[in-house]
Amino acid sequence: MIKRKPTHPGTVFLEDVMKPLHLTVTEAADMLGVSRKALSEFVNEKASLSPEMALRISKATNTSAESWMNMQQKLTLWKAYQKEPKNVTVFPFEVVI
Amino acid sequence: MIKRKPTHPGTVFLEDVMKPLHLTVTEAADMLGVSRKALSEFVNEKASLSPEMALRISKATNTSAESWMNMQQKLTLWKAYQKEPKNVTVFPFEVVI
DNA sequence: ACTCATTGTAAACTGTAACGTTACACGTGT
């Protein structure tokens, strides 16, 4: 896995949702029902997208929670790949003739 | 979202990987490089699939970590859906003529 | 009947992470 770091969902949310709608962090946080700190950290890539937050965003923007979760998952897996090795033994697949 | 509860990835791992290969929990845990307890709780749906565990499984079974993570994500989102409401205000989309 | 492997799980602990509240310092614009 040598692909480059996937985009953080918070960045996408900031650039593609908040900015076009001219929403401040304070306003958006209130509408989402979370603290200003929680949203600020999210859009500044200091926190991951939680399932809770994904649901709130999907409701507020009428998008699918899955699409937001997928962005986070790609990033989470990418990060996990960075800290190999893992000392894993390959399972003994039976040889079927 | 009224779909039924998605299958836990641990159950799939147990039924479709461990059982066909006649692997015990103890053996599989050792090969994955995790504690017996960690794997036991996973296959008994007491713990979620962590990104770490997904990578270990993907290495041991030569499958994609994404596919395992996707199972967990569906389950995670399904669980999050169960505890609504969320008091979220829909964003003010500008009316473009 | 006894032994051994396997199992699930409790207990105690650690590390991490999201979230809340509160408070501060900074910048911008009126």
Place this chain on the structure above:
DNA sequence: ACACGTGTAACGTTACAGTTTACAATGAGT
């Protein structure tokens, strides 16, 4: 000077995956 919006530090809470250790139950083999 003041009001806003901002990022973020400092606290505390809650949740959860992971570890090691230990125990009781089960099942298979001798």
